[in-house]
Amino acid sequence: MSQAVEKNVYIVAGSRTPMGGLDGSLASQKAPQLGAVAITGALARAKVSVEQVDEVYMGCVLAAGQGQAPARQAALGAGLPMGVPCTTVNKMCGSGMQTTIMGYNAIKAGSANVMVCGGMESMTNAPYLLPKVRQGMRMGHGQMLDHMFFDGLEDAYKGGLMGSFAQGTADDYGLSREAMDNFAIGSLSKANAAIANGDLDTEITAVDIVSRKGTTTVTVDEQPGQARIDKIPQLRAAFKKDGTITAANASSISDGASALVLASSEAVEQQGLTPTARILGVQSFAREPNEFTIAPIGAIEGLLTKLGWQVADVDLFEINEAFAMVTMLAISELGLDANKVNVYGGACAQGHPIGSTGSRIILTLMTALKNKGLKRGVAALCIGGGEATAVAIELV
Numbered sequence: 537m538s539q540a541v542e543k544n545v546y547i548v549a550g551s552r553t554p555m556g557g558l559d560g561s562l563a564s565q566k567a568p569q570l571g572a573v574a575i576t577g578a579l580a581r582a583k584v585s586v587e588q589v590d591e592v593y594m595g596c597v598l599a600a601g602q603g604q605a606p607a608r609q610a611a612l613g614a615g616l617p618m619g620v621p622c623t624t625v626n627k628m629c630g631s632g633m634q635t636t637i638m639g640y641n642a643i644k645a646g647s648a649n650v651m652v653c654g655g656m657e658s659m660t661n662a663p664y665l666l667p668k669v670r671q672g673m674r675m676g677h678g679q680m681l682d683h684m685f686f687d688g689l690e691d692a693y694k695g696g697l698m699g700s701f702a703q704g705t706a707d708d709y710g711l712s713r714e715a716m717d718n719f720a721i722g723s724l725s726k727a728n729a730a731i732a733n734g735d736l737d738t739e740i741t742a743v744d745i746v747s748r749k750g751t752t753t754v755t756v757d758e759q760p761g762q763a764r765i766d767k768i769p770q771l772r773a774a775f776k777k778d779g780t781i782t783a784a785n786a787s788s789i790s791d792g793a794s795a796l797v798l799a800s801s802e803a804v805e806q807q808g809l810t811p812t813a814r815i816l817g818v819q820s821f822a823r824e825p826n827e828f829t830i831a832p833i834g835a836i837e838g839l840l841t842k843l844g845w846q847v848a849d850v851d852l853f854e855i856n857e858a859f860a861m862v863t864m865l866a867i868s869e870l871g872l873d874a875n876k877v878n879v880y881g882g883a884c885a886q887g888h889p890i891g892s893t894g895s896r897i898i899l900t901l902m903t904a905l906k907n908k909g910l911k912r913g914v915a916a917l918c919i920g921g922g923e924a925t926a927v928a929i930e931l932v
Contacts, residue, residue, distance in 0.1 A: 595631025
């Protein structure tokens with residue numbers, strides 16, 4: 537019996553939109569429109585035609601009001617043929633990374649050769665929900681639910697905001713307001729420097745906003761340039777009186793999309809593709825829902841064990857700053873060099889469009905490794921419900 541040949545899975549290229557703030561520069565765009573821009577940019581950078589794509593997976597958490605089958609809308613908006621199947625994935629903040637993991641597994645299994653995997657979110661356009669209206673209110677006061685909060689930012693089991701659980705964990709670990717503020721200021725400084733230096737230009741596809749006044753082109757992340765470092769220490773606590781987590785040392789509500797083009801070794805060879813990176817391994821991890829902020833530690837530990845790596849074997853890390861304390865605790869508990877983590881800043885500065893961030897941080901990790909002449913990287917993020925995922929890549 538012949539031995540099965542190990543299938544390599546490559547990331548040929550990727551792209552993302554700039555990230556806009558709540559009711560900001562991308563407010564007029566629904567998630568599938570942003571997704572279409574990211575897919576178009578990724579295929580162009582990969583030099584892959586729409587006819588070469590076997591399947592599309594796109595994450596989207598706040599799908600209410602976006603229309604039927606958001607991933608399908610994004611794919612068709614990017615000009616993909618009608619015959620390309622599409623799947624919308626909701627794994628909370630991990631949606632964009634989960635689509636990448638699913639694409640990796642599909643190619644490993646021989647089910648596809650070229651896939652587009654990513655995520656998209658318009659938190660601005662998340663609607664309000666009216667429970668019980670379908671059956672009739674009969675009498676008395678009604679209730680309106682914020683889709684963004686209820687389906688994106690609140691725990692489904694105890695009903696508290698994700699930030700409340702993050703505050704509890706920050707208290708448990710003794711993280712100070714000053715330390716978290718300083719981390720957020722560092723993230724903001726790195727993000728603004730990256731914009732000024734054009735470090736992220738190669739991963740961004742501009743978004744054209746057409747209105748009655750003409751066309752405006754959005755080319756850079758909106759929120760870093762709007763932040764005021766001097767105001768950060770003055771902000772009030774967000775989740776409890778005298779708390780330490782604020783709007784500044786947590787990720788901001790944001791709009792955006794990202795996409796990666798994955799390919800098998802056969803597709804790379806037969807179609808003459810030039811890959812950027814190889815996916816070396818993936819890892820999922822779960823624990824108690826209220827402990828989601830420390831779940832990335834377990835995901836990274838599991839991934840390193842699976843690969844037989846030590847922390848020192850990884851050149852750069854991207855660990856999503858859902859809250860500053862998530863990344864801070866991963867650094868301290870895993871013994872990471874902080875200078876190797878989120879080198880272009882993170883979600884505390886740039887924003888966190890929840891369906892997109894998982895694929896966005898993989899893309900930014902590739903960009904950083906390439907810009908700095910490095911080789912190996914790990915991307916990880918926490919996920920509402922107590923989960924985390926991690927992906928290891930190596931430039932080729």
